[in-house]
Amino acid sequence: MDGEELTEQETALYDRQIRVWGANAQRRLTKAHIFVSGIKGTVAEFCKNIVLAGVGSVTLMDGRLVNEEALNANFLIPPDQNAYSGKTVAEICCESLKDFNPMVRVSVEKGDLSTLGTDFFEQFDVVVIGYGSPATKKYVNEKCRKLVKRVAFYTVDCRDSCGEIFVDLQDYKYMKKKLEETVECELNFPSFQEAISVPWKPIPRRTAKLYFAMRVIEVFEESEGRKHGECSLLDLARVLEIKKQLCEANSVSESHIPDSLLGRLITGTTEFPPACAIVGGILAQEVIKAVSGKGDPLKNFFYYDGEDGKGVMEDISNSFTS
C-alpha cells in the first residue's frame, strides 16, 4: 500500500520500530508533514521523537529570540551565546533536529500564527500548537477544521510538573485489531472550542482536576491579558476569584479544583524536564498513531501530574449532557 517501498537505508535505520508498528505505518510516517509551534521543553521532546521516528518533514515556528529562559528544559539549544545570539528558537532547534535524522526535512517558518490562512495549514497532516493562548488554539483549530483534508490537531501545555494534551482528529477512521480480525473504527472529536466549553456539572466527578484547573488558568491569562505562563504566586488571589466564578457559573462546588493545584500551575513557570519528557513522549506516540491510522487514539485530553504520577486520558465532549 501507499506506493513505494522503504529504502534499504530506511529499513536498516528504522528496524527496531518497524518491529513495533509495521512497515506500512513506517511508510505513512515518511510521508507525513508536521507543523509545530512554540518550542519549549515538551515540544522539543516531541520534535526529537518524531524526527527520530522518521516523519517526512517537520516545520518549526517560534520567533522568540533565544535567551537564558529558552534554554531551560530545551536540549535542542546549545548554551553558547555566540552561537545563538540573534537567532530565533526555531532556527536553532532546526539545526539540532536536522542532525538527529538526516532523512527528515526540518525547516523554519516565520510569521504570526494568528494571521495564517487556511491554505497554509493545508500543507500539513499534523499541526501541533505548544504553549499557545486559548485564542490561538481556537483560531488554528478552526482553520484546520475548514479544510477538506483532515489535519490532525494537537495542543500541548506544561506547567510545573503537570501537562495537558488536547487532540482533535475530527471524524477519524482507523484500523484496530480485535481478536483475530482487523476492524475499522470511527470516532468523532469535538473542536477545542467545544471541548473547553462543556458544562462542568455533568462531567463525572472522577475526571482529572487538571482539566478544570487549566480552564481557570486560561480564563485568568486571557482576562488579564497575560502571555502564556506569565504569572506568579502573587496572582493567586485573582486566580482563586476566577475559580470561584467558574465554579458558580457551572454549579459545581469550589472543592472541584484544589487551590494547591492552581498554586502549582501559576508558580511553576520554569518547566520540569522529566515531565516534559513524559508528555512529549505521549504526544509523539499519539501523532504516530494518528499518522499510521493504527490503534486507538487518545480522545481527547491527556493529563500528567508528577505529584501523583498518573497519566490519564479524559474524554470530554458534550456527550455528558445528551
Place this chain on the structure above:
Amino acid sequence: MATQQQQSAIKGAKVLMVGAGGIGCELLKTLALSGFEDIHIIDMDTIEVSNLNRQFLFRRSHVGQSKAKVARDAVLRFRPHINIRSYHANVKNPEFDVDFFKQFDVVLNGLDNLDARRHVNRLCLAADVPLVESGTTGFLGQVTVHIKGKTECYECQTKPAPKTYPVCTITSTPTKFVHCIVWAKDLLFAKLFGDKNQDNDLNVRSNNSASSSKETEDVFERSEDEDIEHSNIEAALSNEETWKNRRRPRPIYSKDVLPESLTQQNGSTHNCSVTDGDSMVSVMPSLGLKNPQELWGLTQNSLVFIEALMLFFAKRKKEIGHLTFDKDDQLAVEFVTAAANIRAESFGIPLHSLFEAKGIAGNIVHAVATTNAIIAGLIVIEAIKVLKKDVDKFRMTYCLEHPSKKLLLMPIEPYEPNPACYVCSKTPLVLEINTRKSKLRDLVDRIVKAKLGMNLPLIMHGNSLLYEVGDDLDDIMVANYNANLEKYLSELPSPILNGSILTVEDLQQELSCKINVKHRFYSEILNPVSNSVWFLIILPSTFPKLFHFIKSRNQDELSSDIILGFSNGLIDLSILYLFCFCHREEFDEEKEPEGMVLSGWTQSPATNGESASTSNNENPVDVTESSSGSETASKKRKLSEPEPSNHNKETENVESEDDDIMEVENPMMVSKKKIRVE
C-alpha cells in the same frame, strides 16, 4: 516543583547510570536538564546503525564507538559545566565492586538483560544504595524503586526468563515457527558452521546413543554409495507407531520445489565476486529478492538455502568451524530463515519473512524512542523522590499501550520485601539433586552460575572449601578445585549428601546463601532412540567438495543429533539428507532442565542475543508469581491503584491487538504468554 530543597538535593547528588542505550540516552539528557551535576555512566556496548532510530545522542559517524563516551560528549554539548564520567566497560567487571557502588546516592538502571540487572541489584543491596530499575518493550515500559529493607528488591519476584524449549520440540515435534528458528540457528547452523566442540543446550547427550549410532551410520554409509535417495526417510515416515500421536511431517523433494533449469544445470546459479570473509555476502540480490518483509514461497526458500550454503562454502570457508549466529550477518540470517521456512513447510507451520525471522533469531527487542523518553522521565522523578527521601511517594509506574481505567501511566505503591527472597532476605534454598550422578561442575555451572546468577562463586560445605575462583589462588589450590569439579558430589573430600547444607557466596556481589541439599534419584531419563524424527531437505547437485566438507564436519558426530547423508542420484541429483535424531524420551524439561530442582530462586538469566539496545527482554509488567517451592508470597501492601489482576488482563489485550509484528512468535512473547497463563 523545583523547590530550593529539591534543587539542592539534585545538585549535590552523585548518580550512577548503568546502560547508555535506548533508555540511557534519554535518561542522561533528562538528568542533565533536571540539574544533576555529577553523573557516572557505565556501558560496555558500542554504537550500531539500528540504535540510531532512538538513541538520539548518537550519529551515523559514531557507529563502532563506545556508547557511554559518545553519550557523555553529546550531553556536555548542551550542559557543558556538569561532571559526567563514562566507563566503557562491563558492569560485572571486578572494579565495580561494593565500594565503587557506595559512593553513589542512587543507581539508575537502563539495562537490556536480566543477568546484569540481577548483578546490579545485589551490589546495590550490598552497598545499601537505592536502585531505580527500568525496562521497555515497544510501547510498554516500567519503572520500579528498590530500597533495601523498605521495598522489594529486583529479585523478590520471579522474572520471566527468555524461553527455552524442550529438545524434543526442537528436534522432533515443532509446532511453532520459533521452534523451526531455534532448530535452524542452534542446531543446523551451529553444527554446520560453528565450533564442533562447543556444547550448546541442544546437544543431545551421547551417553546412551551408542546403540543408535550404528543404525545411523548405516544410513550414512549406504546413502553415500547407493542410490537409496530418500527411502529411509520414507520408511520412517511410514512407521505408523511413530506418528500415532503427532503430526506427520511432509517430506519435501527438491524435484518438486526447484525449477527444472536449476536441477539440470547442476546447482549453483551463482557468479559472485565478493571477497572471502565478507559478512555482507548475500544471496538475495542474485535471486532477485529485494524486500526482506516479503514472504518467500517454498521454492524461493529452497533456492536461498542452497545458495547460502554454497556461498558459505565458497566465500567464507575460513570462518567455518568458528562461526556463531549473528543477527547482523546477512548470509547467516538468510540461511537460517530459509532453513526454518523449509522445516516449517514440512511440519505445516506458517512461513515467515526474513525480517520476521531475523527478529526471532536475533531476539531483537521492539523499541521506540517515545517509550524510552517517557520511562527516562519517570526514572528521574523517582530518583528525585529517593534523594528527597520521600519514601511514601515512591511508585512503580507502568507505561501502557492501551489505557486501563483511563490510565496510560499507572503508578502503583511499591511492595514490601519478600521475606522468602534468597537475595535480600537470606532465606535458604532447597536443591534436589542426584548426589551420586551429579558432579560439582554441574552444581557450579548449572545452578550457581546459571540460576543464582553468581559471577565469582565460592562453595563451602561446613568448614571445607570445595570451590572458589579468583586471581589470588595458587596453583595447588587451582588444581585442587579443578579436581573437585570433576567429582561426583557424594565423592567430594567433604561429601555432599542428603541433608548437607552448602554455603554459596559471591564475593563481588557480597551475596551469600545457604542451599539445603536433598538427594534425589532420577529414573534414567536418557533413552536410546525412541522416537527419531527429522527434517528433510533434498538438495540438487552441489560440488563434491561440499559433500566432503559436510561429511568431515560430521563423521565424528555420528552419535550426535545430526546426521548428514549424501548421495548421487541417477538423474544427476545429489541428495542431502539432514536427520535430526532425538535420543530422549519426552519429559518435562521445562521444569527440570538439568535433572535438578532448585526451589526458592529467581528464573535463570539466559543470555539473549541483543546486546546493543537497553530495552529489556522481559515482560514489562511484573507478574506477581511466587517462585517454585517455598512459601514466597510476600505480604503486599495495599495498592493505591487498580489491582494487578486487571492490569495484567489489560496488557494481555495489548498483545493480541493492533500490530502484526507484535504477533510474531518471539521467544520473549511466548514466555510472557506462558507466565500469564500460570
